[in-house]
Amino acid sequence: MSGISVRGAAKVYAGRHGETVALEGVDLELPEHSMTALIGASGCGKSTLLRLLGDLEQPTAGGVLVGGRPPHELRRQGRIGVAFQDAALLPWQSVRKNIALSVRASGRKVDWAEVDHLVRLVGLEGFADARPGQLSGGMRQRVSIARALAVRPQLLLLDEPFGALDELLRTQMNIELQRIWLEQRSTTVIVTHSVGEAVFLADRVVIMGARPGRVVDVVDVPFPRPRDAELMRSAEYHALCDEVSARLAAAIGGEEAAPSAPAAAAPAPVPAAAGVGA
Numbered sequence: 001m002s003g004i005s006v007r008g009a010a011k012v013y014a015g016r017h018g019e020t021v022a023l024e025g026v027d028l029e030l031p032e033h034s035m036t037a038l039i040g041a042s043g044c045g046k047s048t049l050l051r052l053l054g055d056l057e058q059p060t061a062g063g064v065l066v067g068g069r070p071p072h073e074l075r076r077q078g079r080i081g082v083a084f085q086d087a088a089l090l091p092w093q094s095v096r097k098n099i100a101l102s103v104r105a106s107g108r109k110v111d112w113a114e115v116d117h118l119v120r121l122v123g124l125e126g127f128a129d130a131r132p133g134q135l136s137g138g139m140r141q142r143v144s145i146a147r148a149l150a151v152r153p154q155l156l157l158l159d160e161p162f163g164a165l166d167e168l169l170r171t172q173m174n175i176e177l178q179r180i181w182l183e184q185r186s187t188t189v190i191v192t193h194s195v196g197e198a199v200f201l202a203d204r205v206v207i208m209g210a211r212p213g214r215v216v217d218v219v220d221v222p223f224p225r226p227r228d229a230e231l232m233r234s235a236e237y238h239a240l241c242d243e244v245s246a247r248l249a250a251a252i253g254g255e256e257a258a259p260s261a262p263a264a265a266a267p268a269p270v271p272a273a274a275g276v277g278a
């Protein structure tokens with residue numbers, strides 16, 4: 001059981017220069033085995049929300065339940081897989097050992113066959129004994145995803161895992177992530193700045209707004225799976241991306257002086273206009 005229920009969640013950070021309301025009044029119901037994308041301007045609380053789900057921070061109001069229980073329990077059982085943006089791998093350890101580390105940290109015995117399976121799953125066959133310094137950025141990110149998957153997570157939390165990758169590699173990784181997710185079916189929440197990535201991967205796209213950070217809009221993505229590169233070239237895909245972009249722009253535009261709004265905040269076409277071209 002790993003459906004997510006967030007009720008009236010708030011997070012206020014107390015800092016030297018006063019308080020930051022990172023999240024306020026967040027309500028969210030995400031079914032078990034679902035794939036959700038979180039999207040929104042920088043600073044709107046996406047990472048904070050992910051940290052609440054992962055029991056890495058506690059809400060200052062409201063509550064978070066995973067499978068009807070506080071996420072703390074799931075974390076204690078080592079069933080939450082987390083891959084955050086800056087893939088912190090141990091530089092002196094091999095790919096295999098870096099992956100195994102998360103299993104050890106969760107207090108379980110390492111199944112090396114399983115680790116090798118994950119190495120293959122994320123397409124790093126032949127690099128199992130390489131050190132992180134011998135890998136490209138994209139490969140390192142795949143190691144951190146494998147590490148998150150190694151605990152057989154019921155809840156998988158990915159914070160901009162492909163943010164540093166070029167478009168082509170990102171597309172490959174999106175297809176790979178979907179394949180892994182179809183195999184493991186962890187309830188997954190992924191933070192991304194890319195509307196295209198969100199629409200490609202997710203069952204639903206949750207659009208957040210800032211000041212205070214909150215959920216502004218939710219867009220369901222109806223495309224059947226497995227989704228492939230062909231989908232990314234289709235008119236339906238582009239139309240839905242346009243729609244999400246428009247709603248994201250509305251979410252950001254609804255605030256005075258949003259800080260460092262992403263490029264997607266540029267005037268977006270009306271949803272009715274069918275997306276064309278790339």
Ligand SMILES: Nc1ncnc2c1ncn2[C@@H]1O[C@H](COP(=O)(O)OP(=O)(O)O)[C@@H](O)[C@H]1O
Nearest residue numbers: 013015020022041042043044045046047048049
């Ligand atoms: N540990 C922290 N202490 C104080 N403020 C924080 C902390 N973490 C995040 N914040 C603030 O909370 C807000 C939301 O941050 P974050 O969740 O990182 O947003 P996002 O991931 O959407 O960019 C920002 O204003 C940020 O500066």
Ligand SMILES: [Mg+2]
Nearest residue numbers: 046047048159
């Ligand atoms: Mg963030």
